[in-house]
Amino acid sequence: MQRGKKKKKMANWKEVPEDLLIEILLRLSVKSLIRFRCVSKTWRDLIKSTKFSAMHFECDKDEIVLIYRYVQKENQHVISLHSNDDSLSQVSTDVRIPYFDARTYLQILGPCNGLICITNYETIVLCNPVLQEFYLLPDRPFPCPHGFRPMELGLGFGFDPCTNDYKVFRMSEIVNEDDDEYWSIDCLKYEIYNLSTNSWREIDAAAPRVSTFPCFELFFNGAYFPESCLELDGKHSSLVVLDECLAMVRYQAWMKEPHLIDIWVMKEYGVKESWIKQFTVGPILVMCPLSSWKNYTLLMESSNGQLVSYALDTNIVKKYEIYSDRRHSLLVIIFKESLVSTIST
8 A cells, every 4th residue: 555645835925034025026027916916915015015116116127118199090099018129019908098088189297106197288197007097187276267267388297205295297377268369367377286185286486388399398407408409490309318418309390301300418417518419310201209219219200100210329210010190199108117006105
């Protein structure tokens, strides 16, 4: 008579020291961690904690490329996630952006700790693209005089480490409601939204008007712009980062013929005299630059709404089978995945 084989004792995750468990979980993707929240209440509370989310975000992980486009067939705004390599392979299904009329144009602010802010300058939505969370911000509670309405001039989105809170800054001008005749009452409003309280408040402030073109910010940590880039020559400007330096892309938008693109680089941050024109690209027919990518590559939208890349060091142009069915609507955000929730933060 043979003796039965002795069963091996299975490891019990409850016996794993907490610091070792955390070290293991920090190495996993957001997608895996979402599944593992169902293991137990202990795991769920740990993975959903603010401290763990912050630690996970700081871990060295590959970035993801988010692409926004308008799809005419479904009459929808959609975002998709792509690998951060030359193939730009899609790694997620298209996700429809809720809350917005399909006829409107969208802008995306961020990223900030894996979150983005989507807006048409009337409706504002915070989003975690990996978690596929979309959080609609409440309407402004502040009334306008009879016959007037607020007109958005600019938005900002960021994280305040002092209060551990995500905030949206909104600047608007009070204008008349008559579409045939525009005039304002020379009154600017400045408002801040706090995610922690889900509320808006008015503040006393003074801020410059900002442009709504992709990548463009009028000020970058107080940096100066080269004077030649401020001439009223009909060109648009986009700020990007090239090889860890602040750079400005100067281009002609809405052109039907190929044209040159100038790229200025601030070699010494904050020093006005360090601006130099480092690259002249083209002639090339593009709608607008969208993002810097892998140091010396620009992602741009072509005149037919196609995503293209231009390698500044080799002058190689690559076209991707990624289109937006509406001109001047393609957007690209390069970010790190995050567990930060727009709902439970």
